[in-house]
Amino acid sequence: xxxxxxxxxxxxxCDEGLDIAxxxxxxxxxxxxxxxxxxxxxxAVHSIKGGAGAFGFTPLQSFTHKFETVLQQVRDGDxxxxxxxxxxxxxxxxxxxxxxxxxxxxADAPSDNAISAELEGIATGEIVPEEDSASTADPAPLPExxxxxxAEEESGREIAANDDADIDFDAxxxxxxxxESKEGGHVLHLRPTARALDNGSDPIxxxxxxxxxxxxxxxxxxxxxxxxxxxxxxxxxxxxxxxVPASVTRAKIDEIFDFIGDACDxxxxxxxxxxxxxxxxxxxxxxxxxxxxxxxxxxxxAPKVEPAAAPVPAIASIKPETAADPVSAPPAxxxxxxxxxxxxxxxxxxxxxxxxxxxxxxxxxxxxxSMLAQRLSGAGVAAEDExxxxxxxxxxLQDCAMALRAQPIRSVFSRVPRIVRELESETGKRVTLTVExxxxxxxxxxxxxxxxxxxxxxxxxxxxxxxxxxxxITAGKAAEGNVRLSAEQRGGHILICVxxxxxxxDRARVFQKAVERKIVAPDARLTDEEIDNxxxxxxFSTAEQVSNISGRGVGMDVVKQAIQGLGGRxxxxxxxGKGTVFSLSLPLTLAIADGMIVSSxxxxxxxxxxxxxxxxxxxxxxxxxxxxxQHVINVRGSYLPVVPLTTSLGIGQIAEDSAxxxxxxxxxxxxxxxxxxxxxxxxxxxxxIKSLETNFRPITGIGGATILGDGRIALIVDVEALAAAxxxxxxxxxxx
Amino acid sequence: MTTISLPTAIxxxxxxxxxxxxxxxxxxxxxxxxxxxAVQLVGQIGLQLLLAARKTASGRDAxxxxxxxxxxxxxxxxxxxxxxxLGLDTHDAA
Numbered sequence: 064x065x066x067x068x069x070x071x072x073x074x075x076x077c078d079e080g081l082d083i084a085x086x087x088x089x090x091x092x093x094x095x096x097x098x099x100x101x102x103x104x105x106x107a108v109h110s111i112k113g114g115a116g117a118f119g120f121t122p123l124q125s126f127t128h129k130f131e132t133v134l135q136q137v138r139d140g141d142x143x144x145x146x147x148x149x150x151x152x153x154x155x156x157x158x159x160x161x162x163x164x165x166x167x168x169x170a171d172a173p174s175d176n177a178i179s180a181e182l183e184g185i186a187t188g189e190i191v192p193e194e195d196s197a198s199t200a201d202p203a204p205l206p207e208x209x210x211x212x213x214a215e216e217e218s219g220r221e222i223a224a225n226d227d228a229d230i231d232f233d234a235x236x237x238x239x240x241x242x243e244s245k246e247g248g249h250v251l252h253l254r255p256t257a258r259a260l261d262n263g264s265d266p267i268x269x270x271x272x273x274x275x276x277x278x279x280x281x282x283x284x285x286x287x288x289x290x291x292x293x294x295x296x297x298x299x300x301x302x303x304x305x306x307v308p309a310s311v312t313r314a315k316i317d318e319i320f321d322f323i324g325d326a327c328d329x330x331x332x333x334x335x336x337x338x339x340x341x342x343x344x345x346x347x348x349x350x351x352x353x354x355x356x357x358x359x360x361x362x363x364x365a366p367k368v369e370p371a372a373a374p375v376p377a378i379a380s381i382k383p384e385t386a387a388d389p390v391s392a393p394p395a396x397x398x399x400x401x402x403x404x405x406x407x408x409x410x411x412x413x414x415x416x417x418x419x420x421x422x423x424x425x426x427x428x429x430x431x432x433s434m435l436a437q438r439l440s441g442a443g444v445a446a447e448d449e450x451x452x453x454x455x456x457x458x459x460l461q462d463c464a465m466a467l468r469a470q471p472i473r474s475v476f477s478r479v480p481r482i483v484r485e486l487e488s489e490t491g492k493r494v495t496l497t498v499e500x501x502x503x504x505x506x507x508x509x510x511x512x513x514x515x516x517x518x519x520x521x522x523x524x525x526x527x528x529x530x531x532x533x534x535x536i537t538a539g540k541a542a543e544g545n546v547r548l549s550a551e552q553r554g555g556h557i558l559i560c561v562x563x564x565x566x567x568x569d570r571a572r573v574f575q576k577a578v579e580r581k582i583v584a585p586d587a588r589l590t591d592e593e594i595d596n597x598x599x600x601x602x603f604s605t606a607e608q609v610s611n612i613s614g615r616g617v618g619m620d621v622v623k624q625a626i627q628g629l630g631g632r633x634x635x636x637x638x639x640g641k642g643t644v645f646s647l648s649l650p651l652t653l654a655i656a657d658g659m660i661v662s663s664x665x666x667x668x669x670x671x672x673x674x675x676x677x678x679x680x681x682x683x684x685x686x687x688x689x690x691x692x693q694h695v696i697n698v699r700g701s702y703l704p705v706v707p708l709t710t711s712l713g714i715g716q717i718a719e720d721s722a723x724x725x726x727x728x729x730x731x732x733x734x735x736x737x738x739x740x741x742x743x744x745x746x747x748x749x750x751x752i753k754s755l756e757t758n759f760r761p762i763t764g765i766g767g768a769t770i771l772g773d774g775r776i777a778l779i780v781d782v783e784a785l786a787a788a789x790x791x792x793x794x795x796x797x798x799x
Numbered sequence: 800m801t802t803i804s805l806p807t808a809i810x811x812x813x814x815x816x817x818x819x820x821x822x823x824x825x826x827x828x829x830x831x832x833x834x835x836x837a838v839q840l841v842g843q844i845g846l847q848l849l850l851a852a853r854k855t856a857s858g859r860d861a862x863x864x865x866x867x868x869x870x871x872x873x874x875x876x877x878x879x880x881x882x883x884x885l886g887l888d889t890h891d892a893a
């Protein structure tokens with residue numbers, strides 16, 4: 064394992080530790096915590112400290128040490144966990160999070176002077192946490208959990224970690240360093256057991272492999288070889304002490320003995336640290352003279368008889384503890400083996416590239432399956448059962464492949480408590496955050512891109528949604544405002560809601576601001592929903608003062624764009640005086656979508672089905688000509704712009720008698736409903752989305768491409784871009 | 800003097816017969832030569848047999864030598880560090 068890989072594991076462990084610590088801190092805050100919560104926080108901080116030391120992240124190590132000291136005092140009952148101290152611990156946790164971000168290169172190192180001084184002062188008793196100094200009331204004791212003190216702690220020694228699953232990064236790095244050393248190599252003490260001779264196996268092959276790498280036998284112990292009267296062919300009597308040069312890495316040695324299992328007693332030592340191999344008074348123990356490594360030996364000619372006797376290492380089990388004598392072996396070697404033995408086996412980490420390739424290949428399989436079905440159907444081959452089964456299996460495989468990319472939304476939601484804490488501090492408002500559905504899974508790409516819009520919605524809910532404490536009390540509400548963040552799967556979508564119990568959207572004020580900013584005309588008659596949606600208009604803000612929380616007038620616009628960019632939608636539900644709910648509807652996956660296959664101007668195109676409201680055959684009296692090239696259609700009293708797909712995308716001419724054409728009414732986020740004019744509807748099916756950006760180049764008006772069942776490529780229409788073009792006379796840039 | 804020709808492969812199957820054959824030959828006294836020229840495969844089992852034969856001969860004050868060792872024998876002996884214990888001439892070693 065390389066240094067970078069070990070460091071990557073450490074960084075992942077940091078994230079997991081922070082997650083555990085935060086949950087435990089919040090449990091303490093809401094009163095559901097117990098002494099085990101403090102134990103968990105201590106363990107997490109202690110583990111991070113250990114890794115930080117191993118990798119030389121000194122500021123992180125130094126800070127965690129101070130943090131850990133106070134946690135240990137709380138854990139040991141030396142200090143009560145008062146509300147004031149809990150606040151300090153939460154602030155320390157936030158700084159710890161910043162430190163971890165810094166070592167990941169995601170942020171600058173935080174300034175921790177103030178909180179460090181506070182932690183040190185609390186540890187020595189010189190500082191009493193702020194809130195507690197005003198109160199003499201005894202804190203409620205935490206329910207007891209099993210104490211976790213160990214003998215090692217009592218002896219005052221540093222311990223690697225209390226958690227058995229922790230990784231000793233020092234040991235891993237020490238192991239990594241050894242083979243890179245040019246100074247010395249390794250010494251092996253090898254004693255094959257009788258099992259090493261089973262099934263044609265032969266330890267001489269191991270010696271031969273080592274020999275080709277320049278290893279030499281230092282000592283051979285033949286003292287156990289009996290005379291012929293007591294000789295047993297199935298027994299192993301020899302043992303070797305072998306010098307392996309520094310040019311051979313420890314990993315290479317491990318590789319050679321990888322499949323040996325318990326067939327050999329093997330101990331690996333750093334040269335100079337090996338114990339005595341055997342007493343050498345016996346003449347059958349030969350200490351060989353030191354010699355330059357022998358030249359690689361040519362493979363012997365294959366035996367002409369007894370082909371079954373060709374020796375191959377055939378033992379599959381691995382016995383890590385045989386790698387070293389627990390008493391005499393150097394600590395680093397032992398530590399590596401124990402770490403390997405304790406390594407969790409429930410999950411594996413896989414390169415994202417490999418996952419993506421799998422998902423991509425499964426996508427191709429879906430297309431091929433569809434092509435096969437169409438071809439067989441066209442040829443009149445009756446294979447319905449087989450095709451049905453193939454389709455079922457393909458869908459199953461596709462679901463499994465997509466699930467591999469899915470991650471729980473917890474990683475995004477976990478940022479929110481800190482944001483809420485910071486906003487409480489900045490606004491003086493008091494907020495109770497409720498988080499639900501953290502285990503809901505979303506595509507990895509969505510997870511990565513949902514963080515920023517979600518953060519802004521939370522900021523908006525607290526900054527604009529919730530009233531100041533005094534206003535809430537005046538309105539007969541609890542002083543603490545409530546913000547609820549939830550996620551759940553609904554059909555093929557994930558619904559994320561950010562709800563507050565604040566004042567609700569002041570529609571009169573929103574409308575007034577929209578008029579002032581010339582977003583709507585003063586005499587415009589808008590529904591409540593339309594007024595609510597004005598807050599997503601670019602440049603809209605009702606904030607009287609621009610703050611660093613929200614109110615720059617760019618946030619909600621960005622939120623909407625980000626969600627749309629993920630193929631999702633944002634909707635608002637608000638009730639004056641009772642609160643507002645922002646609902647984000649996101650697709651489960653970005654790789655597959657339901658599409659309506661249409662033809663227009665001789666081309667086959669796909670309209671995303673989640674945009675389609677209805678399709679209709681236009682009657683001449685429904686169409687009204689606005690300009691020679693622009694029509695609107697009356698759909699149950701509402702006039703919708705008619706957008707011919709042909710001219711919009713530059714793929715042909717509008718049919719002369721447009722009344723004969725089919726109109727697809729689609730819903731867009733920015734421009735409401737439009738009617739897309741096509742020649743005909745062909746089909747409706749799931750399509751595998753291929754990125755144009757990746758495979759060609761971005762084209763305005765086209766969201767991607769797919770391969771149809773007959774092998775033809777069809778472009779997927781970007782309905783939003785089409786609607787935007789319909790509202791401005793400029794033609795789309797398809798040919799650009 | 801007795802000469803025993805070692806087989807092409809001194810493996811587990813060959814060893815049981817050889818053990819008896821060499822032991823009987825040593826019991827007769829005199830010098831025993833093991834002709835190793837035909838050996839193409841020898842591993843730990845074969846080396847152990849040869850070492851056991853040497854030890855037995857030594858215990859019975861008999862002489863046992865491996866004559867014209869093949870490359871396979873010399874290589875296995877060299878890799879395993881048993882050249883001296885088997886009384887092989889290091890100059891013959893491959």
